[in-house]
Amino acid sequence: MNETPRIRLYVEAPLAAGATVPADAGQVHYLKNVMRRGAGDNVLLFNGLDGEWRAEIAELGRRNGQYKVAEQTREQSDDGAGPWLLFAPVKRKETDLIIEKATELGASVIWPVITRHTNSERVRIDRLQTIAREAAEQCGRLGLPELKQPAPLMDALADWPTDSPGNSPGNSPGGRRLLVMDETGGGRPLVELAAQIAQEKGGDAAILIGPEGGFAEVELDALANLPFVIRAGLGGRTLRAETAVIAALACWQAIAGDWRQ
Amino acid sequence: MNETPRIRLYVEAPLAAGATVPADAGQVHYLKNVMRRGAGDNVLLFNGLDGEWRAEIAELGRRNGQYKVAEQTREQSDDGAGPWLLFAPVKRKETDLIIEKATELGASVIWPVITRHTNSERVRIDRLQTIAREAAEQCGRLGLPELKQPAPLMDALADWPTDSPGNSPGNSPGGRRLLVMDETGGGRPLVELAAQIAQEKGGDAAILIGPEGGFAEVELDALANLPFVIRAGLGGRTLRAETAVIAALACWQAIAGDWRQ
Helix, strand or coil: CCCCCCEEEEEEEECCCCEEEEECCCHHHHHHHHHCCCCEEEEEECCCCEEEEEEEEEEEECCEEEEEEEEEEECCCHHHHEEEEEEEECHHHHHHHHHHHHHCCCCCCEEECCCCCCCCCCCCHHHHHHHHHHHHHHHEEEEEEEECCCHHHHHHHCCCCCHHHHHHHCCCCCEEEEEEEEECCCCHHHHHHHHHHCCCCCCCEEEEEECCCCCCCHHHHHHHCCCCCEEEEECCCCHHHHHHHHHHHHHHHCCHHHHHH | CCCCCCCEEEEECCCCCCEEEEHHHHHHHHHHHCCCCCCCCEEEECCCCCCCCEEEEEECCCEEEEEEEEEEEECCHHHHCCCCCECCCCCCCHHHHHCCCCCCCCEEEEEEEECCCCCCCCCCCCHHHHHHHHHHHHHCCCCCCEECEEEEEHHHHHHCCCCCCCCCCCCCCCCEEEECCCCCCCCHHHHHHHHHHHHHCCCCEEEEECCCCCCCHHHHHHHHHCCCEEECCCCCCCHHHHHHHHHHHHHHHHHCCCCCC
16 A cells, blocks of 8 residues: 555546546556556546546456546646647657657647658557657646647648637737747747737647748748747757757746646 | 758867868768768868858868868857756666757756766766767757766755856855756746846856655755755646756746847
């Protein structure tokens, strides 16, 4: 028995006092063989809806197991309020890092977008979902980010949510702002934009990190013509894609997101 | 001949118009075998002192080579003004990532510090120096970060620069502030502290990221008693060490460092 259980696991079943919740084969293996836990040991469970609960391992069989839910340890909070991340997939190692870190930093939606100069291996969303789930378990999130299916950048822009309920009236474009990280140095500092958007009603944003080769002319033209697009900058050095993702999400959360106290 | 040479290389020799500068064996291999360049092709050279220069490859032998320096492309700027990073070494892959990213994000000094709960492989400074040099070449820095030899945290604190010329008088402690990233949620938001320190005369800071297991009691007590130490926070989720490094340096540079325009 652990007084302070450190193992957090994501489950899909509803969580409530006294509920019995199945452990999947991956969790059974992890608990038994990696963490050396057994019946009677404590874990923390979350499902993205019901907050976080302490539960006891009721049974660990060969491939299946069960948790018995005890009491709630944290109430559900609104993970869905986090920034979106759109990124052009890079090499596998760096793409994995982007998923892990965007989850840790509280992105609510992660969306691989294919650009003209995107030169990457096929993105396997199921692999990326596993990475996101493990990062969410480790960092204390109460839900998983939504991993969207890869889409061409132009399709993502065509479907952009410009009619969100949080729209501010007047000359500010409604819906979610798309902050395009601009390597050419032409964008406004991201923290300035974040401070400004945080004061708007709604104040939702998405961050777009382009491919290592930069956007194509036709993409830049399309972006320039969209009312919800703003070019943002992160200083004068050339950041790798994964560095730009982490830096941009951190700056956003610190100024406009849930790192404010 | 490239009109816009994209290869940047760090050299130790002085750079001036017409100077002949040796290429080391690693550069010869990289230029010949990886990048397929030869005599007459252009590169950019920097040495941390003389700015950045366009140079022509004059000769690429079997193991040695020579550049002929043409004209200056950028003047030297003060890389030395960047924040310091102190970090407890983690696993090799993550330590490598920390060095690469801290270089990209403009850290001027990188200092591995050994804490009570640091549980890591031996840190090989020569390997880390190679990583830092390659990151500096790639990101456009004009100099390398100074990589200090690993030291026990307590030794680093005992030698702390509290008498810098930039001291502000009065009750503000002189020298470089040490911002200790606090996982317990007890610290003030890093961006608030950065904004405050940026307004002080001097305004230098170092960021300290502790080990995954946290600081020992004796270390926390020592830190609490030092006038240049401030506890800072990065939101409510548990960040891995390498995420905290990148997030903290990005927030610092955006608010108090050279990402301000």
